[in-house]
Structures are given as C-alpha cells and as structure tokens.
Amino acid sequence: MPDTPTRPLGAQISHMLKARGVDVIFGIPGVHNQEMYRGIEEAGITHVLARHEQGAGFMADGYARASGKPGVAYVITGPGLCNIMTPMGQAYSDSVSMLVISSCLDETSARRGQLHQMKDQRAAADTVCDWSLEATTPQAAYQLVNRAFQEMHSQRPRPKHIQVPISVLEGQAVAHDAGDLGLSDGTAQIDPVVIRDISQMISKTKRPLLVLGGGAKGGSDDIRAMLARCPIPVFTTYAGRGIVGSDYPYLFGSTLARPDSAAIFAQSDLVIAVGTELAEVDLWRDRLGQNATLVRIDIDPEVLSDTAGNTHRFNADARSVFRELAMVDDLPMRFDWTVEELATARARWRAETDAERPGIVPLCDALREAIPQDTMIYSDMTQFAYVAKEVWDMDRPGHWHHPYGFGTLGYATPAAIGGAIARKGAPTLAIIGDYGFHYTMQELGVAVELGLSLPIILWDNGKLAEIEDSMVRAQIAPNAVVARNPDFCKLAEAFGAKAAAPQTIGAFQTAVKEAFNADGPTLIYITPALKA
Incomplete structure (x- = not known):
C-alpha cells in the first residue's frame, strides 16, 4: 500500500x-x-x-x-x-x-x-x-x-x-476527513405545548407588546406572517430593525432607549421578548418597565437564566416558534392599542432625537431617499449613526450593522469592505465619524485595491461631540475632546480613492448616488454646516 x-x-x-x-x-x-x-x-x-x-x-x-x-x-x-x-x-x-x-x-x-x-x-x-x-x-x-x-x-x-x-x-x-458535517437549517421542532402556552397568553391579553432583537432576524418572514393576522405592537432593538417592515402600522420602532418608552411597557399586560438580551445597550435603563408577564424566547440559555419574577422562558429559535404561531387559527385579530397612539409616541420621540442632536435627522431622511433599496449599511460610533438608529426604519432585517455592544471606534470602514466583498455588485455604504475614521483609515487602501464601489460618509463635527456632551451633563469642563484633523478629501485622494465635499443636502444626495456607480471607493465629507 x-x-x-x-x-x-x-x-x-x-x-x-x-x-x-x-x-x-x-x-x-x-x-x-x-x-x-x-x-x-x-x-x-x-x-x-x-x-x-x-x-x-x-x-x-x-x-x-x-x-x-x-x-x-x-x-x-x-x-x-x-x-x-x-x-x-x-x-x-x-x-x-x-x-x-x-x-x-x-x-x-x-x-x-x-x-x-x-x-x-x-x-x-x-x-x-x-x-x-x-x-x-x-x-x-x-x-x-x-x-x-x-x-x-x-x-x-x-x-x-x-x-x-x-x-x-x-x-x-x-488531509482532513472531508465528510459532511450534517448541518441543519437551524430550525428545530417545537413542543406543541410551548405554542399552546404562548398562544393562550396572547389570547388573554388586551395590550400585548413584542420586542424583537437581532437574534430574531432568521424568523422575519414567519413573524410578519403571524403579525398580519395578530397585529401585536412591536419594539425592536437596534439590531432587530427590519424584522418587521417599516410599513407595519403597529411599529414603535427602535425606540427602546427613549426614557418614556418604559411608560408604554407599563401599560402592557404581556411582553414577549425574542432574540434579545434586553441589555444595557438596548435599553439604557435598568429594566424594561413592564409589570405584566414577560415571555422570553431565545436560543442562548444564558439569556434565559435571569431571575426576574413573572417570567416564562422558552429555549427556542424565533423561526421555529413563529412558524407555528402563524398557523394558530384563534389568535386575536385586534387589541386595544391604536395606530394613533403609536404614531403620537413616535412623533414625540423623533422630535426629542432631533432636539438632542440638531440637524442630523434631515440628513438621515435625505440619505435614505438617495440610496438603492437593497443597500447594506455599516455605521460607526458617531452621532450621525446614533440618530439614524432611532429614526430610520429598515424594510428588511440584517441590513444595518453597527458596533452595538463593545462599542468600538473604527468599525465601519473595514466592516463595510468585508460586506462589499461578500455582496459583490450589491450596494454597500459606510457611515463613520471624523475621530473613528482615524482608527482604521488605512483600510481605505484595501477598498481602492479591490475597486469597491463603496460610499464612505464621513461626518466631521470637529470633535468627540458625544463625549463633550456627556462631560457637560456631568458638570465636567470638556477637555481632550478636540483633535486636529487632516484634509480628509486630500487624504482619500492620496490613497487613490475619490472624494466629495458637498455643501448642500441636494449635492450630498447626488454625491451618494454617484459613489454607488464609481469604479472605486468615494469618501463623502460632510459637516454640520451642510445646508438644505
């Protein structure tokens, strides 16, 4: 042998x-x-x-x-x-x-x-x-x-x-053993008793709420099918945006971090949280705010190990659970929530967001109008993204990526490069702040080498503005929040990328559209001075 x-x-x-x-x-x-x-x-x-x-x-x-x-x-x-x-x-x-x-x-x-x-x-x-x-x-x-x-x-x-x-x-x-790993499609058979228990809890409520986290993305189609028959109002985490479409009339949106969203939860008589840790970076408060029963559905046993009282815990994936719930015939077809009260709350929260970081909401609206429908967005730790995460509803899941938990600077540019490589020919966009761009600006050379049609929107407010605001709130005299920036457009051109510095919102939209059709990356430099 x-x-x-x-x-x-x-x-x-x-x-x-x-x-x-x-x-x-x-x-x-x-x-x-x-x-x-x-x-x-x-x-x-x-x-x-x-x-x-x-x-x-x-x-x-x-x-x-x-x-x-x-x-x-x-x-x-x-x-x-x-x-x-x-x-x-x-x-x-x-x-x-x-x-x-x-x-x-x-x-x-x-x-x-x-x-x-x-x-x-x-x-x-x-x-x-x-x-x-x-x-x-x-x-x-x-x-x-x-x-x-x-x-x-x-x-x-x-x-x-x-x-x-x-x-x-x-x-x-x-050589390794090339045998098939036998990977399944990620769904599992659900005990009918679980579906019965959840559906009975829903049937007994008048003001239920559904909280969808990033872990529920794989169940989007089944969740939408279930909600078409049983319209429970929905909050999403930032990572859960798009699981329910922006046209869903009972969408509270990604507004969990709004302080008075706790008052909405206090009005509910059942909360179902799916694929979410309900972590600090989701809520920015100690607890959700509900007094009613909390149902938690998650594949991570650690998430289900909390000791909060009046909680029902199910170790299951969203797709499997909602695939079965969508077929339950006797779920309620209406609840006591009204479209008007949701719209009123959302309008109030949008105004609060605009007041907290003035001038960014109109830019988010303009950018949303300018990008192709299937655009995948990667954002960084920057005020532009903080505003967008609250006011920009996504029409599909898994299309806005952000360094949610660890919260690192410099994520957006290289992550968008990886996303553009994965989706050849599909539109990909990066949003990053002036300070975060410094962390990984060298990766712009990779995007140039690969000829990626990648718009990189650089929001330059000339400082670590979010930290400055936090220092002021804490009554600390702001220091170490301003760094000397280079001429970012010339820097991009030195790498071989294209650059644009639009002075109006209309020119900004034009620059974005042109960047998607360019034969390489384009740095689009904007500041708070951008005019309508």
Whole structure:
C-alpha cells in the first residue's frame, strides 16, 4: 500500500476551510503563520490583505454579517492576535460568527525573549471570544475547525480562536476527513405545548407588546406572517430593525432607549421578548418597565437564566416558534392599542432625537431617499449613526450593522469592505465619524485595491461631540475632546480613492448616488454646516 500523501498542516487547514464553504480569508502574513498561506491559492480561496489586524477582524465581521457565513481571519503570534482582539470582542457582543486562526510559539514556559512572545496568548484571546483553544496535533486542529463551524451554525453565533504551534503548522499532516458535517437549517421542532402556552397568553391579553432583537432576524418572514393576522405592537432593538417592515402600522420602532418608552411597557399586560438580551445597550435603563408577564424566547440559555419574577422562558429559535404561531387559527385579530397612539409616541420621540442632536435627522431622511433599496449599511460610533438608529426604519432585517455592544471606534470602514466583498455588485455604504475614521483609515487602501464601489460618509463635527456632551451633563469642563484633523478629501485622494465635499443636502444626495456607480471607493465629507 502506498503511503498516504501528506503536506504541511498549514496548507491542509486552508483546504479544509474551503471544503467547509470558506471562499475568503482576511489577514496579514508573517514569518510565524506563513505556512497557513502555503495552501490558500491552491485551495481556491481569495485572501484579502488588510493593513492592520484590527482591519482584518472588522472585515471578517462585516463579511459574516453580510453573507451569513463565518468570517475567517489569519493572524500571527502575539501582536497580530492582540490587534484582532478588539474585533473579536465586537463580534462576541454582537453575536457574529468569526473564526480567528493564529500561530503560536511552541514553548513559552522555559524560554523568554522569543519573537512575538506573550505570557499566555490563548488565555488573552479567551477573554473576548466564545472559546480560545490550542491545537497541538493535526487531528486536534481539524476537530476544532469542525467544532467551530458546528457551533456557529447550531448555537448563538460567537467568535472562536484556534492557535497552532509553529512547528505543528510546518509539520507534515494527512488531509482532513472531508465528510459532511450534517448541518441543519437551524430550525428545530417545537413542543406543541410551548405554542399552546404562548398562544393562550396572547389570547388573554388586551395590550400585548413584542420586542424583537437581532437574534430574531432568521424568523422575519414567519413573524410578519403571524403579525398580519395578530397585529401585536412591536419594539425592536437596534439590531432587530427590519424584522418587521417599516410599513407595519403597529411599529414603535427602535425606540427602546427613549426614557418614556418604559411608560408604554407599563401599560402592557404581556411582553414577549425574542432574540434579545434586553441589555444595557438596548435599553439604557435598568429594566424594561413592564409589570405584566414577560415571555422570553431565545436560543442562548444564558439569556434565559435571569431571575426576574413573572417570567416564562422558552429555549427556542424565533423561526421555529413563529412558524407555528402563524398557523394558530384563534389568535386575536385586534387589541386595544391604536395606530394613533403609536404614531403620537413616535412623533414625540423623533422630535426629542432631533432636539438632542440638531440637524442630523434631515440628513438621515435625505440619505435614505438617495440610496438603492437593497443597500447594506455599516455605521460607526458617531452621532450621525446614533440618530439614524432611532429614526430610520429598515424594510428588511440584517441590513444595518453597527458596533452595538463593545462599542468600538473604527468599525465601519473595514466592516463595510468585508460586506462589499461578500455582496459583490450589491450596494454597500459606510457611515463613520471624523475621530473613528482615524482608527482604521488605512483600510481605505484595501477598498481602492479591490475597486469597491463603496460610499464612505464621513461626518466631521470637529470633535468627540458625544463625549463633550456627556462631560457637560456631568458638570465636567470638556477637555481632550478636540483633535486636529487632516484634509480628509486630500487624504482619500492620496490613497487613490475619490472624494466629495458637498455643501448642500441636494449635492450630498447626488454625491451618494454617484459613489454607488464609481469604479472605486468615494469618501463623502460632510459637516454640520451642510445646508438644505
């Protein structure tokens, strides 16, 4: 019998990833992880060379959110892994499927002074992802890759980290087992008793409310079908926008953070929260505000482990539950809520948002009119996005991505690049502030290299305005909130990108439309001085 053919494990891993559906890898090669690059082209995978590992991680995040597949990144030992830990933390907080594979030193206990050495890089990464494990054999590497894909498909999506010692990457290994992982469509059979219990609770109420989080995106069609027959008013988290269309008459919108939304919940006699942690970054207060029964539907047992009284907890996915609820014949066809009281509340909250950050609401309205219907938007930690998240209803789920939980600056530009790669030819847009742009501006070079028709709207208010406002509210004399900015348009042009600095809202809309048709990225520079 001839010997089983072998090749370096680093090359085998790329072939395994290709067999698992990976078409793109983001990263930066180095002397420690170069063996992982031996098999990329041979396997038929596209590699996107980032300018910084933070950019590679955000690109993988943006790719995952746009494609529905895990985003994969290759990084080196030590600083490479440290640099991608911020995107890993963001992916963890926002439930994004990301697989980071790094090299690591063969031994760190008895030796010091090695290149890229950390005391314990595996443990460091473990603080910002679902799990961080070391594969000391080829079989362990294959098993961990399979485990990552299985869990990201069947459980709450989270980033994973696998590190492989340099000598193991360089060592010869037989190919992975190419057998089918047997992944299902993500739905499960629901106990009829669960559907009966939920439907009976709905039937007994007069003022129910439904709260939809990002975890309910996969059930959008079934949720809409159920609401067409049983019109429960809906609040969404920021990540849940678009699960219910903007034309739904009983939509309170993504206004949970409005302080007096608690008064709306106090009027309800049943609240159903689906696919949401009801976290601080969803509510910006300690509790939702309801006194009535709370029903929680989630696939994450941790979310269901809260100790709040009068709560019914169901470990299930939104698609499975609402697929069954949509077929229940005797759900109520009307409740005591009126379209007028919803419209009044929304108008009040829109006015509050406009008063808090003046001048941005009209820009949001103008931008919404200017973009193609299927545009996928990536925003950053900037006041433009904070306003848009409250006043801009989406007509479909999963089309506005923001660093909601971890709240990192610099997310939008590289994440939008990853999204544009995932959706070739489909419209993608980035919205970022002047300060956040500094964090990852170098990734503009990647968008130029790839010829991505990517509008990047840069909102320049000349300062860290949100922090300044917070300092003033806390009676702290604002300091360290103003940084000298470059000429952003010239900077973009130096990268080879296009640039525009419209002075009116009409010119702004024109610049956006032209950017979608350009043969590369366009930085669209706007300030609070933009006029109607």
